[in-house]
Amino acid sequence: MSVLTLREAPPERLDLLNITPLALSKLSEAEAAKLAVGTSRRGLTLGDCFSVKLDGSDVLVIEGGSERLDRVGAALSEGSIRVAGDVGQRLGEGMAGGTLTVEGHAGPFAGSGATGGIITVRGDAGDHAGGAVYAAKAGLDGATLVIEGRAGDHLGDRMRRGLIVAGRAGAFAGARMVAGTIAALGVGDNPGFGMRRGTLLLGSHGALTPTFVETGTHDLVFLRLLARSLRTLSAAHADIAAGALRRYSGDLATVGKGEIWAAA
Structure with missing residues (x-):
């Protein structure tokens, strides 16, 4: 297990885009300490901010967190990263595989564009979790994003695939x-606004837009399968x-092939 400890x-x-177990496994501790992570003219390196202990494994632990740690796990494709603390924006952005766990809170745009793997936030997440960053075509795109606490507004905005x-x-x-599945214990007003x-x-x-139409209650095999798949992640959601x-169909202001299933 490799460990980065925030000083x-x-x-x-x-x-921290390029700080992954795979990237660090190819470097010595001295080489890893020289990796650039700063975003200003100071030219901060990994060693300036963290003590670095590497063992070449596919498990990376970041001890200590901060809302200034951006794009943690964004380049993750295999292995795992665990953060003992908070992180900033774009957690796991574009992540392709592996497991990414944050034991604290996450900033906005967590999981944006992630195509594979599992992202877990033990605390809260900011606005646009699983949503598209500015000028991007899609938000979450195939990965699984689990937020155990509260998510902000626009959860899953322009989500394309995944859970x-x-x-x-x-x-x-x-x-x-565009597609995909979102399960939540409760949400605010205008869920599914403009969904295709x-x-x-x-x-x-909260309040639904008038472009959603109630279609009654149904007993479908799909719901049983969904409950079974959710059981491994959260018993409450299952x-x-x-x-x-109760099912609502919409948003009829667009393609109208989306659906909201709400507890009757």
């Missing part, structure tokens, strides 16, 4: 979804899928 609160935002499981979330959850396809499974929700649900 103190970073004096600037740090970009998001969240405790509670703010307004506009699943807005502009995809599925929202909600324990509770119980929602296994219970009585």
